[in-house]
Amino acid sequence: MSVIAASRQSTPSPKGRDPRIAGIGCTEFYRRGRSPLSPYGLALTAIINAADDAGIDVKEIDGLVSHSGEPFTTSAIVDGLGLSRFSYGSQPLDLTAGGAPFAVQLAADAVEQGRADVVVVYKALRMGAADRFGRPGGHVVDNRDERIGSGKTVRHEHVYVRSLAGAFSAPYGASVAAQHWALHAQRHMYQYGTTSRQFGMVAKTFRDHAARNPRALYRTTFTIDEHQSSRMISTPLRLLDCCMESDSAIAFLVTTADRARSCKTRPVRILSSAYGTDVGMTQIHGWSEYPTSNLRSIRERLWGQAGVGPKDVDTAQIYDHFSSGVIMALEDLGFCPIGEGGPFVATGAIAWPDGELPTNTSGGMLSEVYCVDMNLLAEGIRQIRGESTSQVPGAEVALVTGGGAACPNGAILLAPD
Amino acid sequence: MSYFPSTAPIPEPTIDDGEFWEYCAKHELRVQACTACGRLRFPPKPRCPECLSEETTWERLPGTGSVYTYTVVYNVVEPGLRGIDPYNIVVVSLDGTDGLHMISNVLDIEEDALTIGMPLAVAWDTQGGFDLPRFRRA
Numbered sequence: 001m002s003v004i005a006a007s008r009q010s011t012p013s014p015k016g017r018d019p020r021i022a023g024i025g026c027t028e029f030y031r032r033g034r035s036p037l038s039p040y041g042l043a044l045t046a047i048i049n050a051a052d053d054a055g056i057d058v059k060e061i062d063g064l065v066s067h068s069g070e071p072f073t074t075s076a077i078v079d080g081l082g083l084s085r086f087s088y089g090s091q092p093l094d095l096t097a098g099g100a101p102f103a104v105q106l107a108a109d110a111v112e113q114g115r116a117d118v119v120v121v122y123k124a125l126r127m128g129a130a131d132r133f134g135r136p137g138g139h140v141v142d143n144r145d146e147r148i149g150s151g152k153t154v155r156h157e158h159v160y161v162r163s164l165a166g167a168f169s170a171p172y173g174a175s176v177a178a179q180h181w182a183l184h185a186q187r188h189m190y191q192y193g194t195t196s197r198q199f200g201m202v203a204k205t206f207r208d209h210a211a212r213n214p215r216a217l218y219r220t221t222f223t224i225d226e227h228q229s230s231r232m233i234s235t236p237l238r239l240l241d242c243c244m245e246s247d248s249a250i251a252f253l254v255t256t257a258d259r260a261r262s263c264k265t266r267p268v269r270i271l272s273s274a275y276g277t278d279v280g281m282t283q284i285h286g287w288s289e290y291p292t293s294n295l296r297s298i299r300e301r302l303w304g305q306a307g308v309g310p311k312d313v314d315t316a317q318i319y320d321h322f323s324s325g326v327i328m329a330l331e332d333l334g335f336c337p338i339g340e341g342g343p344f345v346a347t348g349a350i351a352w353p354d355g356e357l358p359t360n361t362s363g364g365m366l367s368e369v370y371c372v373d374m375n376l377l378a379e380g381i382r383q384i385r386g387e388s389t390s391q392v393p394g395a396e397v398a399l400v401t402g403g404g405a406a407c408p409n410g411a412i413l414l415a416p417d
Numbered sequence: 418m419s420y421f422p423s424t425a426p427i428p429e430p431t432i433d434d435g436e437f438w439e440y441c442a443k444h445e446l447r448v449q450a451c452t453a454c455g456r457l458r459f460p461p462k463p464r465c466p467e468c469l470s471e472e473t474t475w476e477r478l479p480g481t482g483s484v485y486t487y488t489v490v491y492n493v494v495e496p497g498l499r500g501i502d503p504y505n506i507v508v509v510s511l512d513g514t515d516g517l518h519m520i521s522n523v524l525d526i527e528e529d530a531l532t533i534g535m536p537l538a539v540a541w542d543t544q545g546g547f548d549l550p551r552f553r554r555a
Contacts, residue, residue: 171549172521175495
């Protein structure tokens with residue numbers, strides 16, 4: 001814990017504009033298709049909630065960072081909230097390369113460089129008939145008909161990533177994330193002896209954490225035996241190994257340290273963040289480090305810039321699109337040797353409160369909500385603030401990782417002000 | 418009989434990959450070989466990622482390989498593939514290359530018989546007017 005005092009020598013910005021995260025805003029979380037609001041409406045609500053959390057007037061927002069892939073424009077947000085001071089907008093590449101960590105780093109950079117004073121990061125996701133997922137970010141939709149209560153037939157969109165569904169994968173039936181990451185998971189089992197029960201330990205642990213979180217959408221706990229009975233999706237991944245689909249929006253407000261210290265919340269500092277990628281011929285199936293969660297390249301910079309190591313991390317929020325990906329991320333970042341992530345989680349290491357690394361303490365994308373990974377960053381911030389439903393006492397170093405098939409991937413370390 | 422129904426997705430050839438599909442139509446499995454440095458690459462790209470040269474030839478591969486990894490799909494999402502589950506997807510490690518990978522399917526195999534390392538040979542299949550390189554156990 002005292003390592004943070006030692007590493008507080010992170011040099012303040014010469015302009016005196018050290019960025020801090022000062023606000024979290026969430027909408028209510030809904031099962032897929034149940035939100036009464038459009039993604040646009042959800043986003044506006046989340047942004048308003050983030051400003052309210054910080055105690056800053058919405059009209060002061062002068063910067064916006066989209067998490068990327070939104071089916072509405074940033075202009076719509078500016079018009080929708082009357083942001084007459086708007087002067088800065090950006091977003092991660094492709095389908096949120098680097099995830100929520102990269103998005104909040106963009107906001108922090110904008111504040112630090114004087115581009116804007118109050119920057120909000122946002123993401124809205126809504127599945128179902130009232131929304132047509134658009135082209136930005138490379139989404140492709142499939143249409144599935146379903147009869148709803150009124151007797152109407154509505155079309156559901158299933159969003160999948162264009163980069164995973166191109167000419168050299170989709171004709172062979174490989175299009176959605178579950179299929180692509182199942183290929184990694186199967187190879188991990190072959191190379192290292194990882195078992196489905198170890199995937200199940202990840203899923204069960206995060207569900208246990210979600211059970212303590214009133215916001216979480218899936219709170220019914222299950223045993224590993226029950227995990228083994230859950231429906232097979234794409235071998236070796238079962239239903240309980242896969243993140244949910246849901247409707248929500250989440251936003252973060254970033255401002256200067258001076259401003260943040262006068263806000264209602266405890267400011268949260270970015271200790272370090274780093275991004276990088278394996279380079280492969282066949283995108284995620286040609287990586288030289290296959291199977292991987294594509295986080296190995298950031299190790300030296302992430303830990304080196306922060307002056308801490310894996311042993312100093314009090315809590316981790318790890319991109320859990322699939323339980324198998326969590327095991328690989330733990331290996332990639334050095335919490336355990338490569339190939340030993342399965343046995344590592346099997347010891348209970350990632351469980352709150354007794355594990356050495358309580359992970360996805362609000363339930364993750366597997367059990368809390370799927371707003372891509374925005375809820376993971378929210379939980380990392382809450383852990384530093386002391387507001388988690390499964391609080392690690394005195395948490396001073398919180399890791400949040402990004403994920404997915406877009407690059408660069410990366411991670412962020414959060415600390416108190 | 419094709420592995421997938423005619424409603425399955427089909428390639429849309431582009432400037433960058435059109436030649437690959439033209440060779441497939443002749444039942445030739447070819448990948449780009451950089452003229453300058455010799456490195457093979459797949460999927461097709463305008464330049465060699467190693468030395469950045471635009472000069473390339475298309476090298477014919479032996480057409481054999483092995484299963485690098487696989488998955489059996491039980492939850493079908495693609496609308497054009499409804500009703501045919503389960504089906505397999507494999508990542509093939511291609512012989513004659515330095516471990517180049519290609520996504521494909523294995524024909525005529527029980528889903529629980531797939532193993533990593535299984536030797537494969539290309540088995541041309543048709544889909545929506547295209548010839549696709551699928552594989553059979555060798």
